[in-house]
Amino acid sequence: MLxxxxxxxxxxxxAERTLWKLTSNPALPVVLREKxxxxxxxxxxxxxxxxxxxxxxxxxxxxxxxxxxxxxxDFAYLAEGDIISVNAGRIRTLWRQNSPHNAVLLTERCDNNxxxxxxxxxxIEDHWLVAEAMDLVxxxxxxxxxxxxxxxxPALLGQRLIDLLALTRARLPTTAVHLLSNxxxxxxxxxxxxxxxxxxxxxxxxxxxxxxxxxxxxxIVQARGAFxxxxxxxxxxxxxxxxxxxxxxxxxxxxxxxPALAQFIARNLQFIDQVALMGLEVTGFxxxxxxxxxxxxxxxxxxxxxxVALLRDYQVPVRIYNHPLCLLxxxxxxxxxxxxxxxxxxxxxxxxxxxxxxxxGGFFSSGARYRxxxxxxxxx
Amino acid sequence: MTRFLPAEDYLPSGRYExxxxxxxxxxxxxxLLSNMAGxxxxxxxxDLTTLVNGDLDRSGALFSRLRANHFLRQPEDRAALELxxxxxxxRYARLxxxxxxxxxxxxxxxxxxxxxxxxxxxxxxxxxxxxxxxxADRAIDLLFRxxxxxxxxxxxxxxxxxxxxxxxxxxxxxxxxxxxHKRDIQFVITTTLSLISDDTLAFCREHRIFLxxxxxxxxxxxNANRPRPGADSHARFVAGLEKARDVLxxxxxxxxxxxxxxxxxxxxGIVDEYLRLxxxxxxxxxxxxxxxxxxxxxxxGYDTAxxxxxxxxxxxxxxDLNRSxxxxxxxxxxxxxxxxxSCHDPGYVDLMNPSGAGIAAIVFNYDxxxxxxxxxxxxxxMGDDTFRLGSVHEHGYDEIFSAPALLSALExxxxxxxxxxxxxxxxxxxxxxxxxxxxxxxxxxxxxxxxGFCQRMKGMTRIFVKAMEDPFVAALFRRWAxxx
Ligand code: SF4
Ligand code: SF4
Ligand code: SF4
Numbered sequence: 001m002l003x004x005x006x007x008x009x010x011x012x013x014x015a016e017r018t019l020w021k022l023t024s025n026p027a028l029p030v031v032l033r034e035k036x037x038x039x040x041x042x043x044x045x046x047x048x049x050x051x052x053x054x055x056x057x058x059x060x061x062x063x064x065x066x067x068x069x070x071x072x073x074d075f076a077y078l079a080e081g082d083i084i085s086v087n088a089g090r091i092r093t094l095w096r097q098n099s100p101h102n103a104v105l106l107t108e109r110c111d112n113n114x115x116x117x118x119x120x121x122x123x124i125e126d127h128w129l130v131a132e133a134m135d136l137v138x139x140x141x142x143x144x145x146x147x148x149x150x151x152x153x154p155a156l157l158g159q160r161l162i163d164l165l166a167l168t169r170a171r172l173p174t175t176a177v178h179l180l181s182n183x184x185x186x187x188x189x190x191x192x193x194x195x196x197x198x199x200x201x202x203x204x205x206x207x208x209x210x211x212x213x214x215x216x217x218x219x220i221v222q223a224r225g226a227f228x229x230x231x232x233x234x235x236x237x238x239x240x241x242x243x244x245x246x247x248x249x250x251x252x253x254x255x256x257x258x259p260a261l262a263q264f265i266a267r268n269l270q271f272i273d274q275v276a277l278m279g280l281e282v283t284g285f286x287x288x289x290x291x292x293x294x295x296x297x298x299x300x301x302x303x304x305x306x307x308v309a310l311l312r313d314y315q316v317p318v319r320i321y322n323h324p325l326c327l328l329x330x331x332x333x334x335x336x337x338x339x340x341x342x343x344x345x346x347x348x349x350x351x352x353x354x355x356x357x358x359x360x361g362g363f364f365s366s367g368a369r370y371r372x373x374x375x376x377x378x379x380x
Numbered sequence: 381m382t383r384f385l386p387a388e389d390y391l392p393s394g395r396y397e398x399x400x401x402x403x404x405x406x407x408x409x410x411x412l413l414s415n416m417a418g419x420x421x422x423x424x425x426x427d428l429t430t431l432v433n434g435d436l437d438r439s440g441a442l443f444s445r446l447r448a449n450h451f452l453r454q455p456e457d458r459a460a461l462e463l464x465x466x467x468x469x470x471r472y473a474r475l476x477x478x479x480x481x482x483x484x485x486x487x488x489x490x491x492x493x494x495x496x497x498x499x500x501x502x503x504x505x506x507x508x509x510x511x512x513x514x515x516a517d518r519a520i521d522l523l524f525r526x527x528x529x530x531x532x533x534x535x536x537x538x539x540x541x542x543x544x545x546x547x548x549x550x551x552x553x554x555x556x557x558x559x560x561h562k563r564d565i566q567f568v569i570t571t572t573l574s575l576i577s578d579d580t581l582a583f584c585r586e587h588r589i590f591l592x593x594x595x596x597x598x599x600x601x602x603n604a605n606r607p608r609p610g611a612d613s614h615a616r617f618v619a620g621l622e623k624a625r626d627v628l629x630x631x632x633x634x635x636x637x638x639x640x641x642x643x644x645x646x647x648x649g650i651v652d653e654y655l656r657l658x659x660x661x662x663x664x665x666x667x668x669x670x671x672x673x674x675x676x677x678x679x680x681g682y683d684t685a686x687x688x689x690x691x692x693x694x695x696x697x698x699x700d701l702n703r704s705x706x707x708x709x710x711x712x713x714x715x716x717x718x719x720x721x722s723c724h725d726p727g728y729v730d731l732m733n734p735s736g737a738g739i740a741a742i743v744f745n746y747d748x749x750x751x752x753x754x755x756x757x758x759x760x761x762m763g764d765d766t767f768r769l770g771s772v773h774e775h776g777y778d779e780i781f782s783a784p785a786l787l788s789a790l791e792x793x794x795x796x797x798x799x800x801x802x803x804x805x806x807x808x809x810x811x812x813x814x815x816x817x818x819x820x821x822x823x824x825x826x827x828x829x830x831x832g833f834c835q836r837m838k839g840m841t842r843i844f845v846k847a848m849e850d851p852f853v854a855a856l857f858r859r860w861a862x863x864x
Binding site for chain 2: 225268310
């Protein structure tokens with residue numbers, strides 16, 4: 001599991017939050033150095049003129065500039081082109097140049113409070129996050145293939161989210177953008193109008209829907225009326241020609257209603273672009289409520305198989321993410337995608353001999369640590 | 381640490397509202413419910429009473445099912461209304477496209493003398509019974525007036541291959557004119573295949589023409605139903621089929637069967653014959669009460685109840701084939717099931733509301749007479765010209781499609797205002813058939829309590845609902861429905 005947030009072992013310079021793009025190229029033309037941070041690999045001499053210096057702890061000598069920090073060992077993965085935010089010695093990795101799974105947190109606030117939320121909402125003033133995201137978008141190379149935005153609930157940012165997406169469209173015209181939202185904000189026609197008006201060529205919003213029964217969905221997200229708003233949000237988006245993915249996290253509270261939900265989607269939302277069925281990430285509230293939400297995937301195999309068959313019959317595109325392959329039925333396995341963000345994706349001892357690890361969605365590392373199915377059956 | 385509220389706290393309170401739904405008693409215990417979008421549920425009679433009295437338990441599974449499937453809502457459920465409206469719009473979306481199917485009766489002459497045939501003539505008199513080029517030209521003018529982007533042109537007879545020159549002429553001139561119109565056009569010839577030749581097939585291949593053929597079952601049954609000189613209808617069908625597949629490919633020929641009194645005992649044998657000849661499905665069709673069939677009383681050979689028995693037995697046989705791993709579809713079921721499983725209308729002219737006659741389909745008879753449906757021109761052959769909407773030689777597009785005969789028949793038979801239909805749980809899957817009811821009851825609405833059409837629809841629905849209690853059948857029917 002990659003550490004994305006941490007503290008410098010030692011640091012010097014301004015305490016103001018700054019975003020730095022890293023390079024280890026000592027031959028970079030001097031005119032380009034000022035805006036870059038030099039990522040020192042070994043213990044050699046430091047080139048002059050960089051805006052900041054990111055140094056291994058054992059680095060000797062005084063850096064040739066005021067801005068510097070000693071990197072803790074768990075950030076050793078940082079590499080050429082990565083972008084970090086530094087704020088009085090606090091380091092946050094915002095962009096990993098070689099990862100296909102960059103997700104930018106836009107807010108920690110949310111109007112849902114899902115029983116298995118992996119990113120428990122905090123009711124705090126965090127508008128600086130979206131400001132930082134704007135800066136980040138200006139630094140990401142336009143060649144980036146994909147970029148994700150997550151929360152919390154990004155739609156709570158209102159016009160700020162619209163501005164960010166418009167900026168992203170302008171700065172990164174060929175980058176596919178994936179936004180995660182609970183969809184409720186889009187029930188407001190003015191907001192979905194503004195969203196559609198961005199006319200982003202490759203933008204998809206992933207919206208969770210957990211049950212066909214409004215009461216059950218509202219319970220899972222701990223918000224009365226959420227189902228109604230979310231569904232109306234999805235309709236408003238599709239009415240405006242926007243791409244929508246419906247996301248279902250598989251856990252004890254969603255499994256029983258899964259066939260009804262698949263049916264609801266097939267009959268009412270057949271026009272959505274994709275259904276993503278996702279394994280549970282055992283972190284945040286999911287960990288706190290583990291007994292309420294945990295279910296061994298081996299126990300829901302036939303239920304999942306039926307739901308996938310139904311969606312397939314209705315020609316609703318379906319994908320399964322973050323799910324151990326050996327716990328899927330034959331048909332569901334055909335829709336499994338190896339997809340977990342690289343720093344979250346881990347395997348356990350049982351998997352060591354498995355011949356299909358390359359195709360397996362695996363689990364979140366939190367699962368590997370806190371709870372995973374006792375029924376894993378490696379392919380041999 | 382955040383506190384989480386238990387599920388009970390999210391159950392609705394206050395009165396729920398019923399959304400429009402209809403019901404049909406299946407037996408003493410159970411009732412079939414269908415909502416406006418044609419979504420169905422089976423509940424107990426007692427539950428139905430509790431539901432309409434407003435006493436349903438909010439924490440029960442039934443309340444949750446009914447709410448999720450739009451049979452009821454809480455006053456605050458706005459999405460339910462939006463979704464229901466959307467589904468209803470989808471159900472009727474086809475209306476906007478107007479006429480797709482255009483039938484050209486290119487000749488009444490035929491080499492067969494089928495017992496149930498309504499219209500054919502054994503005659504060498506081309507002048508009296510063949511469509512002329514002038515007539516065809518006028519019909520093509522009307523065809524291109526249709527606003528529909530997807531047009532289906534079907535050649536009918538008699539045996540249309542007896543006037544293949546005209547088919548060739550029509551295909552070529554439509555293709556030529558379509559260079560400007562750029563419609564999506566599909567051609568079909570309805571034929572017994574007895575007269576198919578290499579030339580015909582080469583032309584079909586060039587213009588991607590499909591063949592819709594007739595096969596009533598095993599050789600003896602087929603030949604008994606379909607007499608022709610030499611008593612070789614079946615043999616010619618088989619030879620023609622193979623030849624056509626050699627040139628046009630395995631799926632270019634479909635087959636239709638008609639159930640006669642002689643078929644009733646032989647459902648599985650008929651299916652086997654289709655299977656043996658490489659078909660993946662069959663359309664189990666009842667006799668229509670028109671033309672010679674009505675006149676000669678061979679229609680009386682069986683009633684609807686008997687046909688339903690035959691249908692259920694044969695359908696069960698087909699289901700068992702699938703159970704044993706053979707994929708085979710009953711297409712009549714597939715069409716009705718499609719309406720039960722989705723809001724996308726399959727466009728089957730006989731089961732549409734408003735009636736498909738004259739809207740979804742139109743018939744150009746050999747002499748230029750324009751009819752609302754194939755059955756309408758058969759009535760005409762019996763001397764009843766009620767559904768003759770005009771003539772391509774005398775009337776323009778507007779006159780034909782606003783003919784009082786058409787408009788009043790459509791309006792009078794409209795199921796949502798028809799007695800019985802308006803309250804019928806099968807309505808979303810059924811349709812209006814003004815021509816049938818006119819023929820049987822003397823008016824386009826008919827008396828549904830006595831109508832064979834109605835009895836068949838209700839009977840088939842019951843058969844489907846019962847069969848789907850078996851999860852294998854439910855999954856099979858869903859596949860049929862969604863791939864038809
Ligand atoms: S909607 Fe997302 S961020 Fe909000 S509580 Fe639910 S899982 Fe967490
Ligand atoms: S055993 Fe194989 S299939 Fe199962 S979770 Fe491990 S890697 Fe995936
Ligand atoms: S014809 Fe019969 S089955 Fe069809 S809608 Fe009318 S009453 Fe119902």
